[in-house]
Amino acid sequence: xxxxxxxxxxxxxxxxxxxxxxxxxxxxxxxxxxxxxxxxxxxxxxxxxxxxxxxxxxxxxxxxxxxxxxxxxxxxxxxxxxxxxxxxxxxxxxxxxxxxxxxxxxxxxxxxxxxxxxxxxxxxxxxxxxxxxxxxxxxxxxxxxxxxxxxxxxxxxxxxxxxxxxxxxxxxxxxxxxxxxxxxxxxxxxxxxxxxxxxxxxxxxxxxxxxxxxxxxxxxxxxxxxxxxxxxxxxxxxxxxxxxxxxxxxxxxxxxxxxxxxxxxxxxxxxxxxxxxxxxxxxxxxxxxxxxxxxxxxxxxxxxxxxxxxxxxxxxxxxxxxxxxxxxxxxxxxxxxxxxxxxxxxxxxxxxxxxxxxxxxxxxxxxxxxxxxxxxxxxxxxxxxxxxxxxxxxxxxxxxxxxxxxxxxxxxxxxxxx
Amino acid sequence: xxxxxxxxxxxxxxxxxxxxxxxxxxxxxxxxxxxxxxxxxxxxxxxxxxxxxxxxxxxxxxxxxxxxxxxxxxxxxxxxxxxxxxxxxxxxxxxxxxxxxxxxxxxxxxxxxxxxxxxxxxxxxxxxxxxxxxxxxxxxxxxxxxxxxxxxxxxxxxxxxxxxxxxxxxxxxxxxxxxxxxxxxxxxxxxxxxxxxxxxxxxxxxxxxxxxxxxxxxxxxxxxxxxxxxxxxxxxxxxxxxxxxxxxxxxxxxxxxxxxxxxxxxxxxxxxxxxxxxxxxxxxxxxxxxxxxxxxxxxxxxxxxxxxxxxxxxxxxxxxxxxxxxxxxxxxxxxxxxxxxxxxxxxxxxxxxxxxxxxxxxxxxxxxxxxxxxxxxxxxxxxxxxxx
Numbered sequence: 001x002x003x004x005x006x007x008x009x010x011x012x013x014x015x016x017x018x019x020x021x022x023x024x025x026x027x028x029x030x031x032x033x034x035x036x037x038x039x040x041x042x043x044x045x046x047x048x049x050x051x052x053x054x055x056x057x058x059x060x061x062x063x064x065x066x067x068x069x070x071x072x073x074x075x076x077x078x079x080x081x082x083x084x085x086x087x088x089x090x091x092x093x094x095x096x097x098x099x100x101x102x103x104x105x106x107x108x109x110x111x112x113x114x115x116x117x118x119x120x121x122x123x124x125x126x127x128x129x130x131x132x133x134x135x136x137x138x139x140x141x142x143x144x145x146x147x148x149x150x151x152x153x154x155x156x157x158x159x160x161x162x163x164x165x166x167x168x169x170x171x172x173x174x175x176x177x178x179x180x181x182x183x184x185x186x187x188x189x190x191x192x193x194x195x196x197x198x199x200x201x202x203x204x205x206x207x208x209x210x211x212x213x214x215x216x217x218x219x220x221x222x223x224x225x226x227x228x229x230x231x232x233x234x235x236x237x238x239x240x241x242x243x244x245x246x247x248x249x250x251x252x253x254x255x256x257x258x259x260x261x262x263x264x265x266x267x268x269x270x271x272x273x274x275x276x277x278x279x280x281x282x283x284x285x286x287x288x289x290x291x292x293x294x295x296x297x298x299x300x301x302x303x304x305x306x307x308x309x310x311x312x313x314x315x316x317x318x319x320x321x322x323x324x325x326x327x328x329x330x331x332x333x334x335x336x337x338x339x340x341x342x343x344x345x346x347x348x349x350x351x352x353x354x355x356x357x358x359x360x361x362x363x364x365x366x367x368x369x370x371x372x373x374x375x376x377x378x379x380x381x382x383x384x385x386x387x388x389x390x391x392x393x394x395x396x397x398x399x400x401x402x403x404x405x406x407x408x409x410x411x412x413x414x415x416x417x418x
Numbered sequence: 419x420x421x422x423x424x425x426x427x428x429x430x431x432x433x434x435x436x437x438x439x440x441x442x443x444x445x446x447x448x449x450x451x452x453x454x455x456x457x458x459x460x461x462x463x464x465x466x467x468x469x470x471x472x473x474x475x476x477x478x479x480x481x482x483x484x485x486x487x488x489x490x491x492x493x494x495x496x497x498x499x500x501x502x503x504x505x506x507x508x509x510x511x512x513x514x515x516x517x518x519x520x521x522x523x524x525x526x527x528x529x530x531x532x533x534x535x536x537x538x539x540x541x542x543x544x545x546x547x548x549x550x551x552x553x554x555x556x557x558x559x560x561x562x563x564x565x566x567x568x569x570x571x572x573x574x575x576x577x578x579x580x581x582x583x584x585x586x587x588x589x590x591x592x593x594x595x596x597x598x599x600x601x602x603x604x605x606x607x608x609x610x611x612x613x614x615x616x617x618x619x620x621x622x623x624x625x626x627x628x629x630x631x632x633x634x635x636x637x638x639x640x641x642x643x644x645x646x647x648x649x650x651x652x653x654x655x656x657x658x659x660x661x662x663x664x665x666x667x668x669x670x671x672x673x674x675x676x677x678x679x680x681x682x683x684x685x686x687x688x689x690x691x692x693x694x695x696x697x698x699x700x701x702x703x704x705x706x707x708x709x710x711x712x713x714x715x716x717x718x719x720x721x722x723x724x725x726x727x728x729x730x731x732x733x734x735x736x737x738x739x740x741x742x743x744x745x746x747x748x749x750x751x752x753x754x755x756x757x758x759x760x761x762x763x764x765x766x767x768x769x770x771x772x773x774x775x776x777x778x779x780x781x782x783x784x785x786x787x788x789x790x791x792x793x794x795x796x797x798x799x800x801x802x803x804x805x806x
Contacts, residue, residue, distance in 0.1 A: 347766055354765070359757045361785055365750065368792070374785040381778040388771035395770075 020220040021088050021128050021172065022049065026058045029081050029127075031073065031118070032092040035135065035202055035211075036064030039345040044212035044266065045219075046341040048285070050401050051263040051334055052225060054408070059397040061086070062345055063352060069097045070114035077118055082125040089122045090215055091115070092176075094134030094162065095201060098154040100147035112161045119169050130218045131166050131173040133159035135203065135211060136180040140188070142200025152181060174214035183210060183279050196274065205268035206275050213281045225324060226260040227289035234294075251296065254414040259405055264288045264324040266334035272325055286324025292317040292414060299417040304328045304410050311417060329410050333403070340400050344393065351389045355382060437642035438511050438552060439466065441473040445641070446480060448504050449515030449556075454481025455624060456752050461634040462641075463748035468685040468741050469646055471796035478507050478786075479752045480759055496538050497545070502763035505549055507783065512551050513596075513637070514542060517558030517580040523573045536583045543591045554640055555588050556596040557581035559633070560603040564610075565619040596640045598633055605632055631689065638690075645692025646684040649727070650800070652676065655701030674804035676702070680711075681797035688733030688741060695737075698727035699802060706805040712736040712798040718805055740794045751789055758782045 022028060030042045042062050049058055063080045070093045081089060097111040122129045134155045139148050159177035166173030187194040196207040203211065216222050226242035232254055237244040241262040248255045264286040276282050295314040302309040307328045312321050360382060366372040439445055447459050456479065463477040480503035504512055516539055546553045561577050563570035581599035588595035602618055609616035618629035625633065648663030654676050659666030661680065669678040676699065686693035702721040709716045714736050719728050762779050
């Protein structure tokens with residue numbers, strides 16, 4: 001009953017939160033090229049929803065295809081995307097559309113027309129659309145034959161094209177090109193040799209964190225994780241998206257039990273290391289606050305369960321500290337959720353890419369009646385296997401949203417450091 | 419001890435003189451991604467199809483891509499694949515060929531090699547032996563640092579140590595070993611001595627056509643495929659015929675023509691010098707006779723030459739067309755089986771869908787068996803026509 005109430009309140013909160021694009025029961029397709037096919041920013045979005053909105057069931061399908069363009073997708077959009085009956089479709093294309101050349105208005109016009117076609121196909125299929133602009137390349141690591149020194153200019157202009165298209169179509173959009181270029185430029189200035197795009201085109205996890213941030217922003221899903229303010233003087237708490245019980249306050253120790261309804265999401269450790277101090281994006285993704293007032297002056301050590309989270313001054317705690325990038329039991333929980341999202345992504349990848357008809361003998365290969373009959377039987381068996389895998393995948397996806405309350409209930413202890 | 423080992427290896431190899439594969443037998447070549455390049459295995463499959471047309475000898479090539487033990491080190495990954503990709507297709511002979519993929523460019527500790535290479539490979543041999551399978555091992559090929567400079571030094575040493583590990587496994591499990599390392603090392607050294615820049619590898623470390631031919635020949639030799647002897651003998655004076663490696667029927671002799679049907683139980687390979695494919699016709703009128711097999715003209719021979727026996731061009735008759743077809747079909751069959759492995763056996767387990775996976779796998783295997791049943795042509799009408 002209590003769990004049901006929590007879920008109801010969560011859903012109510014989600015519904016009241018400026019109507020984010022993703023709702024309970026949605027089916028979301030990530031459409032894109034090899035960068036989507038990397039299954040990283042997509043996984044981070046899956047993680048975020050599971051952890052920040054536990055109990056909200058959304059099934060995600062990654063249909064990224066390596067090397068694809070908006071023009072290439074026009075013909076396959078119905079079969080690959082609309083056939084999944086999505087309620088929400090994100091489209092992130094453009095890296096290949098610019099052909100790794102200096103900006104060419106004719107190419108850009110074709111890209112815009114093709115993207116417009118995809119948006120209309122998605123809308124025609126009853127889906128809401130969210131757009132990500134193309135990202136960036138790394139001029140230092142890209143193969144020189146692929147646009148070194150010029151291609152980010154092209155991508156920037158294509159990104160502007162997508163923003164214009166989004167405005168015309170009334171679709172949410174995020175310009176990841178601007179964000180990624182800004183971070184990349186500042187990171188290179190701070191650390192010579194820095195790259196978040198090792199092969200020049202495909203981002204490493206730090207780059208994907210920025211992409212996930214952009215998509216979550218466009219989906220209007222960014223919201224702080226749980227927070228609590230503890231007033232030790234009055235022994236009262238003001239929780240937000242969490243419950244607090246068993247508060248005990250002494251001169252040197254404060255303890256309480258806290259159950260979070262909105263958790264820090266998974267952030268790859270290399271992303272935290274590379275970008276944590278460089279951009280506020282990560283702190284915004286994981287705004288997980290603790291505020292404690294009325295503490296005696298001095299330094300306090302925070303332990304959650306058996307995890308030493310850090311030490312803070314009474315003044316810092318009075319102003320509130322963000323624990324989202326610090327280690328704690330939420331880090332392990334987030335990793336567990338990410339592992340499941342990773343497994344789910346790979347499972348769907350297997351269905352989507354691995355079991356395509358092209359992997360099986362075709363009618364043209366069957367040069368005897370026996371082979372022809374077996375080809376037909378194989379196709380029937382292939383479809384049955386795919387259907388079963390998809391059913392199992394969707395069941396797994398729904399289950400993935402369930403993080404038991406027990407797994408997010410932790411004992412918090414603040415101890416005054418002598 | 420080392421000397422004893424080499425003697426034992428030699429004994430193992432000598433024991434392979436007779437063909438290992440009998441009618442109806444299946445050969446599986448299982449290995450890392452190097453096997454998946456198919457160049458050698460397609461040649462081997464085509465060779466077996468030509469040497470034994472209609473015998474039911476079949477080949478499956480199971481590339482376990484990225485299963486370079488030394489780099490991926492996936493515990494527990496190999497045994498299930500051995501069941502799914504090798505034992506499930508009921509082989510009589512299995513060639514295990516590991517160690518060529520993802521070679522480390524930094525030194526590999528002996529204990530690491532033991533854990534991730536020697537032990538699993540030894541276990542695989544024993545597992546196959548326990549299932550009654552004849553096992554052959556291949557060492558990994560040697561490296562050519564001219565083609566792969568990044569692997570010079572430590573990479574070469576690793577490859578040499580891996581090759582030695584395979585030889586040691588062969589001794590320990592008493593199975594024959596095909597020493598590709600030594601074969602290619604010797605050939606490379608000889609080639610470089612004559613031609614600066616010579617290499618049996620391309621820049622990616624893949625064997626060139628010449629390199630593949632060397633390995634193919636060695637593999638066939640290990641399988642006992644050391645050359646065929648096929649001959650049809652016709653006595654035109656009495657209108658009879660007999661064959662070795664073939665049957666001869668329907669001999670018809672007229673004033674200026676002799677025709678007969680030759681059904682071959684073995685066909686020659688264009689590139690195998692040891693293959694002898696003969697025809698001998700006695701009792702012909704003196705002078706030149708044109709020979710045609712099916713609709714392929716093979717030239718004119720004198721009655722004397724035909725009476726002495728003519729060695730026919732291995733790459734010139736309809737058997738050459740059959741060889742091309744066999745190669746193409748072997749290539750497609752290997753492609754199908756590689757997809758079958760990559761698509762249906764190297765998968766993340768999903769218990770709910772396991773019955774459907776097994777059903778699809780069964781259909782796939784049924785298709786492959788039916789595909790194997792295709793016979794390459796091996797019987798033609800032979801016509802000798804007296805030239806004016």
